Amino acid sequence: MIGRIRGTLVHKQPPDILVDVAGVGYELQVPMTTLFQLPALGGEVTLLTHFAVREDAQQLYGFIDERDRGLFRQLIKVSGVGPKLALTILSGMDATSFARCVQRGDLSSLVALPGVGKKTAERLLVEMRDKLKGWLEEMDARAPELPGAAAQVRPADKVADAEGALVALGYKPAEASRAVAAVNDDGVDNSEELIRRALKSMVSA
Numbered sequence: 001m002i003g004r005i006r007g008t009l010v011h012k013q014p015p016d017i018l019v020d021v022a023g024v025g026y027e028l029q030v031p032m033t034t035l036f037q038l039p040a041l042g043g044e045v046t047l048l049t050h051f052a053v054r055e056d057a058q059q060l061y062g063f064i065d066e067r068d069r070g071l072f073r074q075l076i077k078v079s080g081v082g083p084k085l086a087l088t089i090l091s092g093m094d095a096t097s098f099a100r101c102v103q104r105g106d107l108s109s110l111v112a113l114p115g116v117g118k119k120t121a122e123r124l125l126v127e128m129r130d131k132l133k134g135w136l137e138e139m140d141a142r143a144p145e146l147p148g149a150a151a152q153v154r155p156a157d158k159v160a161d162a163e164g165a166l167v168a169l170g171y172k173p174a175e176a177s178r179a180v181a182a183v184n185d186d187g188v189d190n191s192e193e194l195i196r197r198a199l200k201s202m203v204s205a
Contacts (some may be wrong), residue, residue: 014165
């Protein structure tokens with residue numbers, strides 16, 4: 001079991017990243033909540049991991065925060081929620097936001113996430129309520145660190161990267177294109193910020 005890796009971030013194409021550990025490149029998929037906190041390419045990163053094995057694939061998932069990995073592991077225990085959907089949920093909202101969403105019984109915010117239908121959202125609210133007892137107090141006491149600096153990219157690349165990341169998370173290409181175009185302005189100089197704004201606009205719509 002691989003529980004943690006530390007190395008140099010050499011590539012990131014949301015939601016996929018590549019970390020060089022003593023000459024060995026580890027491919028991981030990360031939620032956007034983790035991507036936004038990664039250093040620039042060439043920086044050192046430490047990630048908590050979850051290793052998923054299926055008959056047709058083996059995939060390593062990475063998380064900056066233990067709370068997000070813990071929530072990921074709880075989510076994939078829910079019927080109908082696999083690793084890909086759990087990653088999408090954590091990309092749309094962090095662990096604190098999800099816990100509060102469950103606490104409020106906020107069905108609409110969950111249904112707004114790609115791949116989460118009404119029945120799945122209802123199941124999440126019911127099954128996660130007991131599992132998240134006590135989480136809010138703990139998470140409020142441990143404020144998340146500020147996101148790390150993002151690598152600079154060319155303007156044309158940032159749009160393509162942001163749209164590609166949203167499609168990888170389950171949004172339709174047309175939806176991704178519209179969402180990115182709606183939040184793209186001169187003040188946005190990297191794809192991570194575009195993704196963050198586009199996700200926020202779609203989940204709150």
